[in-house]
Amino acid sequence: GAGVSQSPSNKVTEKGKDVELRCDPISGHTALYWYRQSLGQGLEFLIYFQGNSAPDKSGLPSDRFSAERTGGSVSTLTIQRTQQEDSAVYLCASSSTGNSNQPQHFGDGTRLSIL
Amino acid sequence: GDSVTQMEGPVTLSEEAFLTINCTYTATGYPSLFWYVQYPGEGLQLLLKATKADDKGSNKGFEATYRKETTSFHLEKGSVQVSDSAVYFCALTYSSASKIIFGSGTRLSIRP
Numbered sequence: 227g228a229g230v231s232q233s234p235s236n237k238v239t240e241k242g243k244d245v246e247l248r249c250d251p252i253s254g255h256t257a258l259y260w261y262r263q264s265l266g267q268g269l270e271f272l273i274y275f276q277g278n279s280a281p282d283k284s285g286l287p288s289d290r291f292s293a294e295r296t297g298g299s300v301s302t303l304t305i306q307r308t309q310q311e312d313s314a315v316y317l318c319a320s321s322s323t324g325n326s327n328q329p330q331h332f333g334d335g336t337r338l339s340i341l
Numbered sequence: 342g343d344s345v346t347q348m349e350g351p352v353t354l355s356e357e358a359f360l361t362i363n364c365t366y367t368a369t370g371y372p373s374l375f376w377y378v379q380y381p382g383e384g385l386q387l388l389l390k391a392t393k394a395d396d397k398g399s400n401k402g403f404e405a406t407y408r409k410e411t412t413s414f415h416l417e418k419g420s421v422q423v424s425d426s427a428v429y430f431c432a433l434t435y436s437s438a439s440k441i442i443f444g445s446g447t448r449l450s451i452r453p
Contacts, residue, residue, distance in 0.1 A: 259440065259441070267445070271442070317384070319385075329375070330387075332384045
């Protein structure tokens with residue numbers, strides 16, 4: 227597709243379960259980012275992938291969060307043993323390079339609700 | 342560390358009013374500055390950007406000027422429309438690692 231695609235668009239799960247969120251970046255974009263938008267909070271950086279370099283994981287809030295990017299394209303964000311405070315909209319973005327002058331294009335997000 | 346502070350909302354204006362949403366930043370170097378907009382039910386999208394001091398970004402009637410001396414990037418529009426109702430985020434990227442640091446967002450509502 228033409229834009230960043232995320233799935234599922236909505237996810238409701240019970241506390242303690244694991245969840246996987248998927249992101250398909252724009253074709254050819256080498257940089258991929260995950261952010262979290264919590265109710266009443268701003269947008270919070272989670273993790274950044276650029277090409278074959280080691281990812282910048284500095285924003286991951288705990289070791290229950292992990293992400294991978296296979297083949298330099300699709301990325302999966304995994305949250306293990308979910309907690310209620312994990313409820314948020316998870317946004318994925320991609321850009322053509324990791325250069326700060328290149329805009330990041332965002333997907334519509336996955337709304338995660340932990341019961 | 343680097344941070345972005347923006348005007349708290351919500352902001353409610355009448356159609357055709359003048360809009361200013363204040364944004365200031367703290368950065369250790371020379372970031373690029375952005376305004377992103379999130380319309381109801383839609384994803385986040387880039388509204389405008391400025392990459393160096395004194396640059397003016399503009400789009401859809403909105404403008405913002407990168408002011409290094411005041412570390413500000415205020416968003417302005419001369420005559421707002423109902424369709425401008427959205428949440429606006431001021432943001433910066435700093436260094437080649439390029440994660441975006443966002444402000445907390447300002448919800449704007451325009452009355453007909």
